[in-house]
Amino acid sequence: MAMRLVLFDIDGTLVRGGAGGRALRSALLKVYALPAGSDGVRYDGKTDPRIVREILSYHGQEDRFTDEKVSSLFSLYLSYLRKELTEGGDFQVLPGAHELVRTLDRREDFLLGLATGNIEDGARLKLERGGLESFFSFGGFGSDAEDRTDLIRIAIERGRQKNGHSQPEKSFVVGDTPRDIVHGKEAGADTLAVASGNYSLDDLKSYKPDAAVESLQPIEPILEFLSS
Ligand SMILES: [Mg+2]
CATH class of the missing domain: 1.10.150 (DNA polymerase; domain 1)
Known part of the structure; x- marks a missing residue:
């Protein structure tokens, strides 16, 4: 498949x-x-x-x-x-994140990974705190590369290895900043921007992501985009 x-x-x-x-x-x-x-x-x-x-x-x-x-x-x-x-008291899992990740994890046609500037151990701590760590077995991290394009390329390569060394049909980067979009494109991925961080939907749209949403909730339009 x-x-x-x-x-x-x-x-x-x-x-x-x-x-x-x-x-x-x-x-x-x-x-x-x-x-x-x-x-x-x-x-x-x-x-x-x-x-x-x-x-x-x-x-x-x-x-x-x-x-x-x-x-x-x-x-x-x-x-x-x-x-x-x-x-700290201010930690929050963003709306829709659990549901989207859980739903994609159950699907045979999707493979989940990370593309984050966090060093890997820091990423693990944050995901653990949010009850999300079990969904992510690999990724590209700030500890792999200082440049975001490079770490996204590393994540894609690790995804290919996970997939029995066959190239994914498509790779997507989901992120909240212009850098996720710009570096995602540079690494050859399709990009989904989500305005749940410090950038507005209009800000993000000006970087021409393949899709942009206010939030990971509702998940249906996101599933539709990722399947299209
Ligand atoms: Mg971010």
Whole structure:
């Protein structure tokens, strides 16, 4: 049977909340002694390592982006994230996310994966917190590539391997930012934009996704688009 690959972004698409940002800022303060949030760097749509690089670069310290420093930063980030996800109080699974993912998971003709800027362990923690982790066995992550196009390509390749090494009939990227659309297209995927993050439906439409919706709920028009 022909198989279609559906790759989900996480933040602003499946879940929302400030845990990731808070955890990263705490870790930046601890490891680099850099003040939180004064740099104007936007996080959404970017990979975790890219965010760190941009913040360091804002402070004129890009030479501190070393494997050793970045790896201690991210291990600290993960311990802060674990705590923020349980104690933060603002975590939310977005409307329609559970139902859509569960419905696609039951279908033989769809394969679910992730295409997210989160480092993989961070992605797992967020999905676990939302009860979504069992639906995702693979993906492309910020820990695979700093560039979003590259991590989407990696996710598609992993989907191909999961599919008995045969190319998916179509690959879709579902995400809430212009970057999901632009990099999704660049990686050869069809794109579904969802305005549940920080961008409006009109903002997203100006980047010409193949489809755009306000929310993952109702799921019927989305299922129709993914099947068309
Ligand atoms: Mg997002």
